[in-house]
Amino acid sequence: MNPKNKRASLKDVAQLAGTSTATASRAISGRGYIDEKTKLAVLAAARELNYQPNLQARNLRQQSSCLVGLIIPNLLNAYYTSLADSLSQLLYEKGYHLWLSSTRDDPQVEEGMLYDMLGYPVDGLIWVPTRSDDETLIKYIQDRQVPAVTLVRRVIKDMLDTIVFEDMAGSRVAVQHLLNLGHRRIAYIGGDTRHSSNHDRWLGFQQTLEAAGVEIQPDYIKLGSNWNTLGQVAATELLCMSAPPTAIFVASNALMPGVLKTLRQYHIRVPEDMSIICFDDLDWFSFSTPPITAITHDHTKLAHAAVDLLMNRINKADKYASPPLFMTIDFDLVLRQSTAPPKHLQGGTLPSLKDLR
Amino acid sequence: MNPKNKRASLKDVAQLAGTSTATASRAISGRGYIDEKTKLAVLAAARELNYQPNLQARNLRQQSSCLVGLIIPNLLNAYYTSLADSLSQLLYEKGYHLWLSSTRDDPQVEEGMLYDMLGYPVDGLIWVPTRSDDETLIKYIQDRQVPAVTLVRRVIKDMLDTIVFEDMAGSRVAVQHLLNLGHRRIAYIGGDTRHSSNHDRWLGFQQTLEAAGVEIQPDYIKLGSNWNTLGQVAATELLCMSAPPTAIFVASNALMPGVLKTLRQYHIRVPEDMSIICFDDLDWFSFSTPPITAITHDHTKLAHAAVDLLMNRINKADKYASPPLFMTIDFDLVLRQSTAPPKHLQGGTLPSLKDLR
DNA sequence: TTGAAAGCGCTAACAG
DNA sequence: CTGTTAGCGCTTTCAA
Numbered sequence: 065m066n067p068k069n070k071r072a073s074l075k076d077v078a079q080l081a082g083t084s085t086a087t088a089s090r091a092i093s094g095r096g097y098i099d100e101k102t103k104l105a106v107l108a109a110a111r112e113l114n115y116q117p118n119l120q121a122r123n124l125r126q127q128s129s130c131l132v133g134l135i136i137p138n139l140l141n142a143y144y145t146s147l148a149d150s151l152s153q154l155l156y157e158k159g160y161h162l163w164l165s166s167t168r169d170d171p172q173v174e175e176g177m178l179y180d181m182l183g184y185p186v187d188g189l190i191w192v193p194t195r196s197d198d199e200t201l202i203k204y205i206q207d208r209q210v211p212a213v214t215l216v217r218r219v220i221k222d223m224l225d226t227i228v229f230e231d232m233a234g235s236r237v238a239v240q241h242l243l244n245l246g247h248r249r250i251a252y253i254g255g256d257t258r259h260s261s262n263h264d265r266w267l268g269f270q271q272t273l274e275a276a277g278v279e280i281q282p283d284y285i286k287l288g289s290n291w292n293t294l295g296q297v298a299a300t301e302l303l304c305m306s307a308p309p310t311a312i313f314v315a316s317n318a319l320m321p322g323v324l325k326t327l328r329q330y331h332i333r334v335p336e337d338m339s340i341i342c343f344d345d346l347d348w349f350s351f352s353t354p355p356i357t358a359i360t361h362d363h364t365k366l367a368h369a370a371v372d373l374l375m376n377r378i379n380k381a382d383k384y385a386s387p388p389l390f391m392t393i394d395f396d397l398v399l400r401q402s403t404a405p406p407k408h409l410q411g412g413t414l415p416s417l418k419d420l421r
Numbered sequence: 422m423n424p425k426n427k428r429a430s431l432k433d434v435a436q437l438a439g440t441s442t443a444t445a446s447r448a449i450s451g452r453g454y455i456d457e458k459t460k461l462a463v464l465a466a467a468r469e470l471n472y473q474p475n476l477q478a479r480n481l482r483q484q485s486s487c488l489v490g491l492i493i494p495n496l497l498n499a500y501y502t503s504l505a506d507s508l509s510q511l512l513y514e515k516g517y518h519l520w521l522s523s524t525r526d527d528p529q530v531e532e533g534m535l536y537d538m539l540g541y542p543v544d545g546l547i548w549v550p551t552r553s554d555d556e557t558l559i560k561y562i563q564d565r566q567v568p569a570v571t572l573v574r575r576v577i578k579d580m581l582d583t584i585v586f587e588d589m590a591g592s593r594v595a596v597q598h599l600l601n602l603g604h605r606r607i608a609y610i611g612g613d614t615r616h617s618s619n620h621d622r623w624l625g626f627q628q629t630l631e632a633a634g635v636e637i638q639p640d641y642i643k644l645g646s647n648w649n650t651l652g653q654v655a656a657t658e659l660l661c662m663s664a665p666p667t668a669i670f671v672a673s674n675a676l677m678p679g680v681l682k683t684l685r686q687y688h689i690r691v692p693e694d695m696s697i698i699c700f701d702d703l704d705w706f707s708f709s710t711p712p713i714t715a716i717t718h719d720h721t722k723l724a725h726a727a728v729d730l731l732m733n734r735i736n737k738a739d740k741y742a743s744p745p746l747f748m749t750i751d752f753d754l755v756l757r758q759s760t761a762p763p764k765h766l767q768g769g770t771l772p773s774l775k776d777l778r
Numbered sequence: 779t780t781g782a783a784a785g786c787g788c789t790a791a792c793a794g
Numbered sequence: 795c796t797g798t799t800a801g802c803g804c805t806t807t808c809a810a
Contacts, residue, residue, distance in 0.1 A: 121787035139506035353710030
């Protein structure tokens with residue numbers, strides 16, 4: 065065996081097979097002309113030494129890393145989870161591997177990760193941006209000429225390839241559904257509007273109400289950035305109002321646990337006392353009590369589109385020649401049982417917290 | 422600018438600063454003696470050229486990759502999701518990055534990933550094995566001298582560092598809880614027992630019933646490997662029996678959706694008609710209707726322990742000198758409202774499907 | 779304190 | 795078809 069039991073290198077294989085490293089390389093990589101006999105000899109030697117090519121060295125030489133970076137806010141949200149799962153599969157099929165990191169919505173971490181990934185360098189980048197307004201950061205990515213696609217949240221001026229859900233349209237449909245049921249006192253709980261996703265949903269909400277001639281009551285609007293606590297805090301505030309809403313539009317699935325917990329705590333019946341609709345769907349929504357009406361998206365579609373866009377750019381000679389593409393993923397409104405006409409239309413009176421306790 | 426707009430290399434920087442690459446390297450990496458003045462000159466040149474070290478090249482030279490591989494069955498289960506999220510963070514703090522891949526419980530994919538990762542090579546491996554009985558595969562890992570830790574499922578002979586949940590003990594406690602409530606007709610729905618986790622839970626179930634002198638009825642036992650459909654199929658079969666169980670022990674969170682869906686479909690009331698206890702906890706269990714009693718684990722503990730074990734080995738001179746370690750993560754029984762005494766102890770009669778429809 | 783030179787492990791151009 | 799040579803971009807002796 066080798067000194068120190070070190071991993072065999074191509075040189076060792078070549079030596080044992082009695083060829084040059086070049087020939088050994090040809091035998092193993094299967095490229096270039098080579099005599100069948102010598103090829104077999106090399107392969108035998110390789111097997112004997114338990115040889116496995118060092119991919120890092122190969123990649124350095126070939127100016128690629130076969131790595132695609134994925135930067136997401138976190139993996140505690142099924143939103144990103146299913147994305148990461150699909151991407152891992154799809155990339156593997158294309159011969160790439162997934163370098164994952166989760167920023168916890170911390171711009172510092174995000175910048176560090178971006179820097180490390182581009183420094184490696186990765187062959188491509190898939191990114192759900194936290195800090196999407198920082199032109200310097202995006203310029204940096206462009207300068208590095210790294211094929212990159214931005215997901216879910218748009219970056220400033222859409223400077224990179226982008227795929228988002230139809231946030232505004234989805235939001236409109238959700239709100240219209242509540243309006244159609246007869247709701248006028250509609251609350252909105254949603255995330256940080258600095259992210260385009262939240263911004264557009266919020267906008268869709270406003271526009272739909274305005275178009276319907278319903279005035280937006282500021283107390284009904286709960287915007288925040290801490291998805292851990294926002295749902296619970298906002299719901300509690302809404303319930304404690306003297307004239308609480310009759311319906312809540314929850315603009316992110318991450319907020320639903322808090323909202324539902326609070327509703328239960330106050331013994332609010334859904335949908336009799338309160339209608340609930342959520343912008344994104346989760347598996348347990350369908351067998352929650354009651355099942356939750358939601359706007360759903362096919363997340364694998366997003367993953368497929370992302371990989372397509374990325375491969376498209378990776379395989380292009382001048383990777384940055386064509387202008388950034390912009391795509392959206394469509395949605396469905398899945399009617400379940402968490403929405404119904406408001407109480408006063410059901411024959412009852414307008415509910416207030418006093419009635420409900 | 423450079424020809425072809427290529428990324429600046431250390432050589433370019435050195436040239437611009439009027440030093441050798443060696444000196445430039447010292448300036449940038451911050452190691453070795455260097456005059457403050459020349460250091461500044463180099464850094465200035467680097468900034469001007471937008472220089473960023475090529476980490477792949479650096480790593481090749483330093484015989485490391487700063488990459489830790491993570492292989493898991495999939496990311497659709499919160500079990501692994503929270504793990505990946507925590508690991509990404511923890512490793513980042515230690516200066517490592519996460520290379521993730523998801524096998525979908527396909528041994529073929531698993532083997533391919535393992536091969537690629539060790540070939541790169543990664544500096545460490547964290548692995549939830551799918552194929553844990555293949556000694557060749559594990560020998561291969563050992564031969565490569567890669568620090569590796571196995572999670573959740575044990576590999577044959579515990580040949581690698583291992584951290585698992587206390588499957589058997591947790592299972593015992595869950596079953597004992599049902600026995601204490603007075604249940605004797607207890608069903609078990611669980612995953613492929615070729616995985617140690619499922620095997621041990623299954624064993625714990627059997628032992629506890631035996632110790633209590635309760636005979637195990639084969640019809641009540643539903644083992645399978647397809648977590649997508651097993652819950653639903655098994656629950657349906659159980660409900661269609663002439664003498665259905667009064668309680669179900671669901672041995673994996675992934676099966677709960679199917680079980681609950683089925684229960685709802687047949688209008689079975691929980692816990693009045695049927696008690697449910699689950700081996701692993703999910704966030705929505707706490708506000709499901711009714712909230713689900715479960716065995717819970719602190720998944721971040723698992724992540725921390727995994728990183729500790731891994732770093733421990735990575736930093737050891739002779740990485741494989743010490744024998745594999747074996748650790749377990751403890752659990753809690755969280756009593757919620759999905760378990761209650763069986764119907765006949767509540768004053769009713771033994772339920773059968775006819776009564777319930 | 780600095781530079782020349784070797785080399786991590788591999789591939790690719792060019793001769794032969 | 796095969797070997798020689800050069801080099802990917804970096805770090806690290808070793809001399810100076």
